[in-house]
Amino acid sequence: MSFVKQAPVLLVIIPLLSALLVNILGLVNRRYCLPVAILGILGSFAASVVTLIRVIENGAISYRLGGWPPPFGIEYVIDHLNGLVLVTVSFVSLLAVIFSKESVKQEVPEKIPQFYTLFILLVTGLLGMTVTGDAFNLYVLLEISALTGYALIAMGDNRALVASFNYVILGTIGASFYLLGVGHLYIMTGSLNMADLLTILPGLYSLNAVFIALLLILVGIWIKMAFFPLHGWLPNAYTYAPSAAGCLVAPLVTKVSVYIMIRIMLSVFSPLYVYSIIGLSETIVWMSVIAIISGSILALAQTDFKKMLTYLIVAEVGYMVGGAWLASAAGLTGAILHIVNDALMTLCLFLFAGIVIYKKGGHQLQDLAGLYKKMPVTMAAFTVGALSMIGVPPTAGFFSKWYLILGAIDAGKYHFMAALLVSSLINAILFFKVIEISYFEPKVDHHGGETEKVIIDEAPLTMLVPLIIVALSLIVIGLYSGDIITNIIQHSVPAGLL
Amino acid sequence: MDIVVIVLTVIALLFFFATTVGLLRFPDFYSRMHAAGKGDTLSSLVILLALVLYNFHEINLANLLVAMKILLIAVFIFMASPTATHAIIDAGYESGIKPWAKNPEEESP
């Protein structure tokens, strides 16, 4: 067995096995849980890095599960696009699992083994969804990540159960629509393999059933990624989830859904079909404009810091969906780059929120008051995240927004460009408000009222280090985004686009 | 042979019909369960017997095995179905449903 050759499957199997191991060891002693979890995700991270390097060197990899040839067996396909997403997913989950140590002890002390098992299973599900080349296999993994997501969110505080129930209902509708769409493709073509579908479908492009299959799949995935009119479940679910779970769920689930949308658009249907034949582009870009604007405005209206972040996610999803449907190479590049960047930015902000909750026990905006003096390092990292969210040049967020705007100009969709700019402006207002509260406002007597002199009071190292790493990586990715685009993303943008 | 099968099936269907009528028309919970429990068990047994015979238009080992399996099902139904009826009636009794006595009671299964 060679690690490199088997890496595509190992990156899913290692976390699965370690999830089982965590659960068994948890029966013996719950101290073993965290190290095994970290090891598992580390192994998966290593495997995905190895895979990405192999893809960059040799082009796309196909892995046959069970040794059966593709349309009959299940196939894993790794190309530049999902190689990048894989590395992002495993990197983010690695940081999130390290971060979770203290926060889990504080928030769900009794259920540590269950928490970590579900946590790693969620990572497994997300990685599996990303790596697979089979439409039905994707559904099974979608359900794994959904079920773990429901449970992780339901482990949160009081209102989490209701939020989680709504998520179950809507999530099931989403997954079922996806399954139904795949069923429509199956009845029309007889195949489930994405590459196979890509070759069969062109002959059927004129049929309504194929169009409706695409529509069903899109609606299903949009529910999962909380695209604007379908976002109802997200804010509450993510706000009331345990913060360690939020750090994993919030950055990844929506991004992986966006990835799946792009994958379905490019690798099951063709760019020709989605951009030219069906003529949905215009409508969807308008929808994403509405998503961006309303997400930003709703975020502005919140007094709860974490809820504000969740509405920002809704707006960011609008960026990516819109970018993917601009029908221009730059827009698609921006959308793909934004998957990576947004995962890291969201992680950064949610890690910060997690630290605030750990220290202060609340996630209202007032809880942030006076934090600059107490936690300078934390706040510095938060500032980087916020700047990236606004889109200030050296940080990663700037570059993906730049490409999205370029794409909007290329495609002549100026309303999308306007939406991006307005949203950046609102983000700027929003984050300066937050920074103002945490920098200038004196510690109001919400919490005991003592006005003790400022002591540096940082979070524990296991929480701080991931935050610093993610903040640094935002800057590093910003600096190297040119390389990422030419070496990786360029190859995943289909040649026919402008 | 076929005639026997048909006759048995018809008998079973008659019993099923009677059961259904009983379930719908009897006045209270207990007598309804009475009809359901007895009629259901008997008609299932008869129809299974019909299946066993139908299976035997050609006698060989495989058919014999199938017949054995069907008979086993019959045995289990014979054990399980009355017990289930008993359990339901008992539960009804415990939750205080009064038997029917000329003036109709409100029943809740």
Add this chain to the structure above:
Amino acid sequence: MQSIISSYNYWIYILLMMIGLYAMLAKNNLVKKVIGMSIFQTAIIVFYVSTGAKEHATIPIIAHGHGAVEAAVDVAHYANPLPHVLMLTAIVVSVGTLGVALAICLGIHRRYNSLEEDEIQEQL
């Protein structure tokens, strides 16, 4: 008549789907929503299994005499096994979702002592 038969299964699955969707969105009671969810999922299973049915075909288990060597297998003689496999998975997934949904219902009932959505909303 022929046209009815050839699409009846599909019409019914659509109808079931609509019933399930309506129940999930409109019902006030949480357990009713969960039942709607189950109906919704079974509707999809009906759809898939219908794609696998074939006229004059039997169950997808190849007739095998004990020890005898079979002749070539006639494809038209067996129903399409692939949708069956997919739907086995879907059934198992749906029972998993059902378990989790009911568990959340119980948790909600424990905390708010109600299963009615509006009553819970009032308490929030």
Add this chain to the structure above:
Amino acid sequence: MIWQLDLSILTLIVICAFATIMVKDLLSAAIIFGAYSFLMCLLWTEMGAVDVAFTEASVGAGVSTVLFFAAVHQTTRRVRTRKSGRMLAKVFALMAALLTGLVLIIAETDFPGFASPFTPASLHLSPYYITQSLHDTNVPNIVTSVLADYRGFDTMFETAVIFTAGLAVIAILRRYKRDDRCDLPEPYVISEGYPDTIIRFIARQLAPFIQLFALYVVAHGHHSPGGGFQGGVILGASFILLAISYDSRMIIGIMSERLNILLGNIGVLIYAGIGFLCLLLGANFLDYSVLSKVLPATDKIMARSHGMLGIEIGVAIAVMAIVISIYLNIISHGKYDKG
């Protein structure tokens, strides 16, 4: 395929679905839902999908109904008769349902006719499975061979889904110590059983037979409908039967919570482990043919057959443990009184 039967069953199914949604009593709704599942099961047998029907009978009609009962038992039966609110939600839901229906009807007009042997679905992939299954894997039940071998990877995650669901239920419901917010008794501490000799006797007599049947279903899945899932669910159901007729404490005596979790883990671990073993032996993940290197006296084809049996056993163990665990968690939330 008997179309008369098809039509009548489908009509009954729709009636059941309506009734389930409309009825005011949750327990009745659960019972009608059970009937709905059984009709589904008939429908699938009629369409030739025996494995699906078997699974639906054990999972849908059996376990789901029991879970509904347990949940309703722990909460409340009555659906409150509504005040005239929620009009907006209703109208919205109706619109959504009608829209979905309309879209799907449009798609339906393009479908190839029902039960035609010449649909793309029946011509593209399935002929390969039908003709090659016996030759490739020596398993006559094509559904088993596709499930456990050609698409074995799906099935592994399917087991993982069940495992996840079990864990999720534990994570949501399990309480380890007394919580002041709730005045219900701790889970797994259950009031007195239900003293009825007849039921107990019959249940005790039937349970071993049910378990024997379950093992048969697991072991014979290569040749007849059935396999790991169905067998596992039936095994679990036999324990649930005992739990209902005696009380849950007895089952916890046999299957403690730790053992249950452990078994669930081991089941999935057997599956993933067999796959991993294939990796270690130098083949791709879940490529059972390579197992012939370690199994005595098997060629590559028989190795596939044995590999499938191995994973079916793993699935059965996992499913059994998880079904019991979900049931116990749901039922043990309040006072346990009667079946």
